[in-house]
Amino acid sequence: MTLLPSPPARGSVLPLARTLALHGDRTALVTADGEISYRDLAERVDRTALRLGTGRRLVLLPGANDVEALVVHLAALSAGHPVLLVPGDHPEAAAALTAAYDPDVVVHPGPGQWRIEERRAGSAHTLHPDLALLLSTSGSTGSPKLVRLSYENLQANAESIAEYLGIRASDRAATTLPMHYCYGLSVLHSHLLRGAGLVLAGLSVSDACFWDLFRAARGTALAGVPYTFDLLDRVGFADMDLPHLRYVTQAGGRLAPERVVRYAELGQRQGWDLFVMYGQTEATARMAYLPPELAAARPEAIGVPVPGGSFALEPVPDEGTAAGVGELVYSGPNVMLGYARTPDDLALGRTVDVLRTGDLARRTDEGLYEIVGRRSRFLKILGLRIDPRQVETMLERYGVRALCAGDDDRIVVAAVRRPGWDVRRIRRRVTEECGLPVRAVDVRLVDELPRLANGKPDYPAVRGLARPAAKAGAGGTDSDGADSGGADSGGADSGGADSGGASAADLCALYARILDRTDVTPDNSFVGLGGDSLSYVEMSLQLEERLGHLPPNWHLTPIRELKRRRGPGRAMETSVALRAVAIVCVVGTHIRLFEIRGGAHLLLAVAGFNFARFLLTSAERRERLRRTGRGIARIALPCMAWTGFALLVDDDYDLTNLLLVHNLINPQDMGPGIHLWFVEALVYILLTMLLLLAVPAVDRAERRFPFALPVALVALGLLTRYELVGLPDRSQITDAVTVFWLFALGWAAARTRTVPQRLLVTLAALATIPGFFPGELRRELFVMAGFALLTWLPTLPSTRRANQLAGLLAGSSLAIYLTHWQIYPIFDDVSEPLALVASLVFGVVYASGVTRLTRAVRRVTRAEPVPATASRT
Template sequence: MHVPLDTKTVSFASRLAVHGDRTAVITADGQLSYLALARQVAMAARRLGGQRRLVLLACTNSLDSLVIYLAALACGHPLLLVPAEHADSLIDAYEPDVIARGAGQLEIRRTISAHDLHPDLALLLSTSGSTGSPKLVRLSHENLQANAESIAEYLDIRASDRAPTTLPMHYCYGLSVVNSHLLRGAGLILTDRSVTDAGFWELFRTGRGTSLAGVPYTFDLLDRVGFADMSLPDLRYLTQAGGRLAPERVARYAAMGRRHGWEFFVMYGQTEATARMAYLPPDLAEAHPQAIGVPIPGGTFRLDPLPDRPGGDTGELVYAGPNVMLGYADGPADLALGRTVDELRTGDIARRATSGLYEIVGRSGRFIKIFGLRIDPRRVEDLLAQDGIAALCTGDDRELVVATTAAEARVRRLVARHCGLPARVVRVHRIAELPMLANGKPDYQSVGKLGSARPAPAPIDLCRLYAEILDHPGVTPEDSFVRLGGNSLSYVEMSIRLEQALGTLPADWHTRPIRELTRDLSGPAPRPDSRWRTLDTTVALRAIAIVLIVGSHIPVFMIKGGAHLLLAVAGYNFARFTLTSAARRLRTRHLGGGIARIAVPSMVWIALAVLVTADYAPANIVLLSSIVGERPGSADWHFWFIEAIVYIMLATLALLSAPGVDRAERSFPFAMPMLLMAAGLVTRYDLPNLAAHGKVPSALVVFWLFAIGWAAAKATTTPQRLLVTAAALATVPGFFGEPWREALIAAGLVLLIWVPTVPSLTSINRVAGVLASSSLYIYITHWQVFPRVDDVSRHLALVASLAVGIAFAAISARVERQLAAAGRRLARRWSTARQGRSPGGTGHALVTADAAVPPVASRSTE
């Protein structure tokens, strides 16, 4: 790649190709060599351009983000690295010239930078904590290179090493893993999976992982999944930073490593020092588990005396070294600054023990550290003041205590959102007047005493609720609905139960870890006597559609179009619950399970109907009537909808099983269904004139509706929603030649695209939930129910059809749970037998593990 001679770059990013054919990146989809990675970086560098500009990268643990990151460093563009969820606020604050988002999307806002960028400036990282402050750490090319070299030296990173990205790249600790391994030509196992996810360990083993990096919470998760009993033959060492790990746990992990043949490095760092300042040599960890260790190569410590502790071996820890930041940036004007600091005052009180090791014994500032997040209570006070709330804040490493005159629920929600903390660790106390000292200054000691004044309210046990509804053992706060195998059937009951427990749910609740559902809600939990609720639009449409279908078939009324609307809803739910960020194999397995849930009960019921009636042929049992042809005057057409949806989902399963298609869908999540919809219009309008050559399977005729629902779920911007709406309104009219029927479908599609929830009542939600979750089974059974009752009363026939379908749904769910339980028992027996053959086996804890990436660890900062 061409770089102007006067432009500074980072060596490990610009010299990737020197490592040749060594493996650089390993993902669930394959491997990438250093030469291949260098080519991708060079192409991205050309897209970024030759003019030095400020680039903001909304970062994820993906190959696209890694390539943009390295391209910016390699061609000298200062890079602002942020988590995707905080991108918008920092875009407003810093007005970047180029914005890079997921799937390699670049938004070129200017060809010439609007900023005066200092030649040494390489990287901007958010200061520790998540309070939305635009304060950034300015890092130089030398900072990044020097810290990577230092870390690689004391960890003895080798070209044969393979490190998984257990922490996010936008976090300095996670980024240091990337930098130090690329420096040495080692491999990165690129993943966003949690260590509680069985898929993580599968990738770790097949990728021959040699190390693991974690914050304290990561080690909680490792304990939970039985890490001590795992067989990891390639593991060389573990590293820990991002907050204090209890000394007894340090000693335990050090001893564990000694027994299993790997080393345990405890480390200390801050974003302001690029990443690392100290490490504890592994051979000293068992004897000195309370220590942070010694300075990293190239760095030095000194202890500045404290006014209240003159003399002695204790003082504020001050660090100096080539990895110390250039300084802070509070706004775009500061990007022109060069070095404004030469050393880092850590704010930690430390002592140097007789062993020569440094130990942290306290903090000089008011910062507190919870879940690895460094929180400034005064900043929290300022943020609340912007919302018109007077408050005083303090706390410790377990909780943030807030005294306020405002409503507790509102303050807790605001603080949790600003700080990125679980609501349960934000202790809010409403008092008549804020405590003040005699000199008029805040009385923080009195505020601190409130922390133990009364216990926090017991949190809702969402894990138990998930386990009950999804019939999944061992649910943890890190699990999410989609990771636990949730589907469109269980979604109905879960959404209604959660809405009753927590209030209005965020639109993406099904992809969020359980622990996040106790914070960042759009409203407070409802009062116990509150009747008003919201209802997910897909649930409402499914409930209404199935009543219209059965009622029109009896007929109680003639309002047609419900089945075709359900096809679009099926596409929408397919996109929500199957097309997640999970690996291709898990996505296809999930889709295969969804197909089985539709096909198996349908085939069982139709087989029974064939035995007791003359209405159907054997082809109906195996869902082939639309392929082999329907008998004249028969009822073979009754199950056209079941056949269509099964064929469509089988086709998508075949498509997504192809690695290239899977990658294309992840890269172009909206364009893919729009392209498929366009392909579906070929058969919707029968452009090849297939009807002239025989019967056309209904799946080919209606596929475009499924694709519209898929596209509606992936439409995230107003222009995209407008495009899907236009496609729906242009293609539905004329399909039946019945304007009212087409109007019903079009109206349902518009709701699906634009309105995620509709206002409702508690009683309506209960009824809609039962109907929606049973809609498939009602459709299957109603053909055999209403003809036996409609002579007595058509309305009674409608009620009976709904009731029998609901009962069949309950029976099917019970059978499915029993089969799943039997499968788990067999898996445990198999695992136990396998452990008996291999003493170092993984253990049964991972057999059913299927959890989301732990956002607590993902957002941990130092």
């Protein structure tokens, strides 16, 4: 039975939310779990609207790029209930606005269907018939000052955007911006209006999974604020194969003209348009856009008014502006009703007719508008509108006297020194209040606040206190010596548990220390910062200590999204467990304490698994190659260093071992020289992958067919596994060739996304491993069991102590493998168990020494001062 739309509450409704069913069976939403048609979406909306009832009530909704959040939002607007949209990731803001506005209905996120809490049957408020939506305009997302938007505002804004973008029913736009942000919401509304599809995901563009979903959905549209374009640069967007992309939109702050030109020209080469846009929440989102054909020629302009809108320039003689420059004033059907500061304001109708933007602008001879300055002191940083006066007031509540100024890149806080309030504590308070990353807040401690001769605040002097941009980008230090990028704010050493802090600043400090980076921000992920399998283990252990659990796919998750909570119990990454078990089995078997063979071959499969996870990211091709080369160096150089030492103390090795060519030159040698076959094989395989990925066509193929390519390489590797097509016997060629299929199988396992794919790689392993070790059934079963665990179980139940021990062994597995050949003979005649323990401990110590040396060399080559935490690591 088809549900009929619920009768609207008294007052207006939003047409685009009420007419979803008219688009029939077209795809409305594409998610990681599948597609939802407009017909299905309309039925869900209607059911939820019936649940909300017909009497108008104020509905508080945490915004999220989630099906349930979108359904509740559309249901309320289709039935005439005003929506108070709050950040879904900011519970403090939701609590503050609940207390300030006493909503009648509060929606609570949860797994599956969201819970709707009806706080009363009717409404405690007088709600104006035109009131549709309440949005925050301030970076302080818990501020009671809200923008009041009408149904006409929302519909007109969506129609205007759909018109100038030329949105088609066949388009599919990705939700790259939060739903509670007016820009992100306008993407939803404008595409739903035209019956287009939405690729609904809460993922960052720095996440490889986002691009997997975008390509699979045949995405045509991307939207971003300036920081989004920073992330696009990092992930190699320019080299991505996105055949269906039609247009990219930018708003939320000024994008540097040279970057506008670069992206406009990139779009011209690749067949998509760049729309640079200008807007404010008070205009429901958009006021101007720059036609794509003018972007490269006039990158400094905001363009022309959106359809239905118009601009005027009002003189501001007291500002000392140049001729032709005035305050930009916008008129149009998308101008807000006005502001709300208390619940009583919800009864108000229209209190403003035009929008005075506070921006100073001029009109060119071609009819384009350009912003030349700002009249008000509002800042717009990373798409957030920040009121410096509000930040000053907030700090004053804590007894900190401060003045705040800044630009579109950061806010500068000059604060009078006060016991108990250092730079880090003040910065953390501002970042939490404003929702800004650490790098966007520059705190300077002063003895007295800068004043003009007349006693008024000297804000230009405050801006002058800011550290130079170049220094900031390189991790400069604030006046008290604390690292300005948060790299020293954690204060925990690498071997101990944190005291419980898990703020974004603390986690940034942790990432900065373990990855030896000075440019860590809350929007970075482990993989995005160049993390690899060698640093993965230490990071996973440290995160579990701080967060109380290890989130799924934490290595792809931005730092700001990692939340502290207690999970159901400790867990261990399966790849970490296998590395630890495998290396113990390798050493124990060589000592003859026990016999469990196959550890080295299992490690090859794990190496392929980690190669796909950490090196085959969404970064551009050059960055992939750089990381792969660095990974090879981190394997080869410690091996060559230890081999050089071994040459001095015994005669097991020769020059071919030092140069890692012994197995290549003497594949039939079964003497001591064969000890390093595993390292040589891994280096050769990675070098081959480096050369393959250097070919643009192969790089594109891997991005487009992330699972099919390694499966094809498995098939290729099986030619040598089974000595087909006239190849020589396995004993006559280097092991790298004969074991490559295991590496490729691990790679394919990491790329599985569905049960059929997991079944395919598991069956391939079960079919091809038997017979590889003739007469060694236990060895084959060991490798097969490990591979099955790697493919099907991301984590295993564990304890804290087991995690710490496995982490030490897994993170040092390469060093243990290298050194145990020289260590265990020293103790073998005394005690075989002692020989095993000594080999493991020495390998851990050697790995730690290599890590310390590597970090020290990096600092010297970067000519950086040693950070304060270095003495404690």
